[in-house]
Amino acid sequence: MRIGELAQRTGVTTRALRFYEDQGLLAARRSANGYREYDEDDLQLVKEIQTLQTVGLTLEETRPFVECLRSGHETGDACASSIEVYRRKLEEADALLARLGGIRAELAVKLAGALARQAPDPCVVPESPRP
Amino acid sequence: MRIGELAQRTGVTTRALRFYEDQGLLAARRSANGYREYDEDDLQLVKEIQTLQTVGLTLEETRPFVECLRSGHETGDACASSIEVYRRKLEEADALLARLGGIRAELAVKLAGALARQAPDPCVVPESPRP
């Protein structure tokens, strides 16, 4: 298939596919007229890249998976280097979760404080003068 | 004080301070020789920006706080627009936490799967032939 069809079937833009090629992640054969020609393996490869991106891997980090697939393995994560990336990303995710949790808490505190100053002490309401 | 001192006292680089000025967040008077002159209010303002950045606000999002301070309020979050930013960022943080939690879980699943395929079924160990 050509680049347009691959784009359509994966939901990745043609621009992105050419970019992947630039980065050495995707290798296309060329037909006589210079058009890129892809096969089903390429389709799988692009899908793998997509999946990995959705779980937060950068393009660079998908490289081990791509090379693993290219070297004949059935899945991209059959190789040690890919598994290592999984481990790293898990750690990163945990670290980020921790930081973000702290930030969320700080934000909540700040918001509460601002609201409290805005409408001072809605719990211990200052007595309104009774007529 | 001049830009160097302000930088030193806040830990923000001079480059950043000039950048804030470019963005209209920080206004400096100029002394006769063209040097920027800052006062204690500016110091507070920069500190406010710093604090807000550490809880995930972009520079653009600190603008309401800065303007709130400029308009004479004691704290940057005394104004409705600032409080609105707090609310938005809290929502964003929650959304991000949810997504990231999901991603972390997916990563864990993928890692487990890869390890399982690598060393097939370490739970139901295939019987090794007994001599």
Place this chain on the structure above:
DNA sequence: ACTTGCCTTGACGCGGACGTCAACGTCTAG
């Protein structure tokens, strides 16, 4: 006079993953 250290503006660089445009070739349908 000279060095040192602070200050000025302006302009380009970075990372990540492409978007967008230009200017052109190719294939297919009517």
Place this chain on the structure above:
DNA sequence: CTAGACGTTGACGTCCGCGTCAAGGCAAGT
């Protein structure tokens, strides 16, 4: 024959928050 859909390469633009020069002006100490 021509229009339109698809393909090609190359290069610059985007977002964000500055970093990093470059090429100087200004002030103070020796």
